[in-house]
Amino acid sequence: MRSEFQFINDMKSRYDLRRVGDDCAVLPKDDKTDLLITSDMLVEEVDFRLDWSNPEQIGHKCLAVSLSDIAAMGGTARFAMLSIAVVENLWKGDLLDRFYEGWNLLAAEFGVELIGGDISSTSGPLTVDSTVIGEVPRGQALLRAGARPGDAIFVTGSLGGAAGGLQLLLRGQHGSSENAQKLLERQLTPRPELLAANQLRTHGLATAAIDLSDGLSSDLMHICEASGVGAEIDARSLPIEPALKEFFSAEECIELALNGGEDLRLLFTGDAERISAFGLAGVTQIGTVTSRSGRIELLDRGELRPISAAGYRHF
Amino acid sequence: MRSEFQFINDMKSRYDLRRVGDDCAVLPKDDKTDLLITSDMLVEEVDFRLDWSNPEQIGHKCLAVSLSDIAAMGGTARFAMLSIAVVENLWKGDLLDRFYEGWNLLAAEFGVELIGGDISSTSGPLTVDSTVIGEVPRGQALLRAGARPGDAIFVTGSLGGAAGGLQLLLRGQHGSSENAQKLLERQLTPRPELLAANQLRTHGLATAAIDLSDGLSSDLMHICEASGVGAEIDARSLPIEPALKEFFSAEECIELALNGGEDLRLLFTGDAERISAFGLAGVTQIGTVTSRSGRIELLDRGELRPISAAGYRHF
Numbered sequence: 270m271r272s273e274f275q276f277i278n279d280m281k282s283r284y285d286l287r288r289v290g291d292d293c294a295v296l297p298k299d300d301k302t303d304l305l306i307t308s309d310m311l312v313e314e315v316d317f318r319l320d321w322s323n324p325e326q327i328g329h330k331c332l333a334v335s336l337s338d339i340a341a342m343g344g345t346a347r348f349a350m351l352s353i354a355v356v357e358n359l360w361k362g363d364l365l366d367r368f369y370e371g372w373n374l375l376a377a378e379f380g381v382e383l384i385g386g387d388i389s390s391t392s393g394p395l396t397v398d399s400t401v402i403g404e405v406p407r408g409q410a411l412l413r414a415g416a417r418p419g420d421a422i423f424v425t426g427s428l429g430g431a432a433g434g435l436q437l438l439l440r441g442q443h444g445s446s447e448n449a450q451k452l453l454e455r456q457l458t459p460r461p462e463l464l465a466a467n468q469l470r471t472h473g474l475a476t477a478a479i480d481l482s483d484g485l486s487s488d489l490m491h492i493c494e495a496s497g498v499g500a501e502i503d504a505r506s507l508p509i510e511p512a513l514k515e516f517f518s519a520e521e522c523i524e525l526a527l528n529g530g531e532d533l534r535l536l537f538t539g540d541a542e543r544i545s546a547f548g549l550a551g552v553t554q555i556g557t558v559t560s561r562s563g564r565i566e567l568l569d570r571g572e573l574r575p576i577s578a579a580g581y582r583h584f
Numbered sequence: 585m586r587s588e589f590q591f592i593n594d595m596k597s598r599y600d601l602r603r604v605g606d607d608c609a610v611l612p613k614d615d616k617t618d619l620l621i622t623s624d625m626l627v628e629e630v631d632f633r634l635d636w637s638n639p640e641q642i643g644h645k646c647l648a649v650s651l652s653d654i655a656a657m658g659g660t661a662r663f664a665m666l667s668i669a670v671v672e673n674l675w676k677g678d679l680l681d682r683f684y685e686g687w688n689l690l691a692a693e694f695g696v697e698l699i700g701g702d703i704s705s706t707s708g709p710l711t712v713d714s715t716v717i718g719e720v721p722r723g724q725a726l727l728r729a730g731a732r733p734g735d736a737i738f739v740t741g742s743l744g745g746a747a748g749g750l751q752l753l754l755r756g757q758h759g760s761s762e763n764a765q766k767l768l769e770r771q772l773t774p775r776p777e778l779l780a781a782n783q784l785r786t787h788g789l790a791t792a793a794i795d796l797s798d799g800l801s802s803d804l805m806h807i808c809e810a811s812g813v814g815a816e817i818d819a820r821s822l823p824i825e826p827a828l829k830e831f832f833s834a835e836e837c838i839e840l841a842l843n844g845g846e847d848l849r850l851l852f853t854g855d856a857e858r859i860s861a862f863g864l865a866g867v868t869q870i871g872t873v874t875s876r877s878g879r880i881e882l883l884d885r886g887e888l889r890p891i892s893a894a895g896y897r898h899f
């Protein structure tokens with residue numbers, strides 16, 4: 270069965286869709302500015318569960334994933350649209366009011382204004398399409414293409430926390446330790462890296478960037494494919510979310526860091542020395558861009574082995 | 585139970601959402617141009633049925649409803665985003681390829697470029713969120729507010745055809761007469777009035793405008809509320825879709841014309857003499873704007889009676 274990525278690539282070539290394929294589409298606005306626009310469809314039981322999240326958290330997450338796409342392009346978020354399909358029994362309660370309350374808290378923090386959308390009834394799962402419009406100085410959007418052999422590969426923050434939180438929820442017995450709370454927070458109310466992204470873009474530090482939504486291996490593969498390069502990752506350098514260690518083995522932690530989705534961290538490439546010298550807080554070098562196009566290799570216990578893009582797929 | 589319109593108005597005032605509430609949001613682009621943006625959520629069994637439409641027709645309709653919102657503001661459509669949630673068994677077939685084929689035919693006709701979107705799995709109905717971005721000369725977007733007492737009220741084309749087509753489909757025994765085909769076409773592949781809208785805007789003919797999506801009575805009420813006016817409609821002047829007469833009584837035809845949704849015609853107000861003198865093709869005066877704020881009255885067989893906004897509501 271074809272994956273959604275294959276389908277999108279088919280459509281791109283069939284209809285010559287040149288603006289499709291990065292975290293956001295880039296549109297010319299005026300002499301100084303480009304617009305960024307991104308949409309994310311979030312579906313109950315796929316992206317969130319009503320017995321795991323309260324409505325405010327769902328509102329937060331629906332906006333956060335789109336803000337993260339704006340961050341991946343180095344932009345500033347400005348406006349948003351929200352389309353929601355909801356069953357009648359949820360409509361009757363206060364779910365939507367609380368959803369917007371959570372949405373609005375995050376929107377206010379980043380100066381995002383709700384400008385439209387749609388509401389529909391449905392017989393099925395709560396479904397939200399979140400569209401965010403941002404801005405970036407003309408021609409300066411960070412793209413997936415642009416990574417060059419020899420560039421260093423960096424991530425912001427820690428890895429695997431969101432996927433670890435999901436595992437705890439699936440197990441249904443996570444207790445209430447500080448570490449459990451930390452992982453649940455990473456899963457339920459992830460924070461987009463708009464500030465770090467803005468610094469990267471302002472100072473011209475990144476040659477390519479993407480946000481970690483599907484998982485490190487998948488998202489790194491998107492950069493490799495767009496840039497025509499490969500990548501080598503050092504397992505020891507992965508900034509594994511410390512809270513994971515209470516619940517998962519060392520091997521599981523690496524698996525979560527490599528293939529767990531929804532961290533909403535930034536993955537970017539650039540000159541190792543310049544970036545180190547700049548001293549961005551909370552940024553870790555995890556590997557190097559290679560010329561072995563489309564190939565991601567993991568250096569683990571002295572051995573270099575190829576790994577596949579194994580993040581989340583809908584199909 | 586509150587309607588979706590009440591909910592949106594609540595949100596508007598609670599969060600001071602000044603750009604919400606017309607057919608599109610208007611954003612400044614540059615010195616000469618404003619951007620228009622609109623989203624429509626279409627849900628299987630609510631907005632379309634897979635046993636009534638082929639996938640190409642669904643693709644057409646999903647774009648048409650959003651293009652119609654751009655038309656309502658007098659704009660030119662430029663770009664589109666498509667987010668789709670689909671169950672696995674439909675994903676496996678060619679439904680989505682055919683959906684895009686139908687979508688693309690209409691997009692190509694109006695010069696619309698697909699620039700992004702999202703694909704998700706779902707356990708429920710096929711759900712599509714269609715976002716279209718258009719442009720309009722700065723400050724010239726046609727708004728719902730602006731109708732003045734004494735203005736004439738006009739519609740483009742005929743009324744009730746889409747709702748009549750829906751009735752035939754619900755009855756399941758529409759035969760294949762030319763009239764039945766005409767009504768099914770109005771329901772399944774409605775055409776947005778971008779060209780007429782562009783003429784209205786270019787020549788400054790409309791004081792207010794909206795597209796007929798919920799139904800004439802509802803959409804006229806939106807203009808009345810936004811403009812702080814009332815309206816008087818003459819039943820005899822309603823341009824009832826001629827094909828309806830094969831299947832519906834005179835009374836049913838008026839009901840379909842007043843309250844049937846999805847015609848995607850333009851409803852607009854303006855100076856009767858100027859508009860008549862201009863000679864727009866296929867435009868009919870159906871009534872007059874009054875100062876009786878929030879009140880729509882129907883002149884029917886010599887009697888003037890108030891009518892309520894009775895178009896389609898999700899909730």
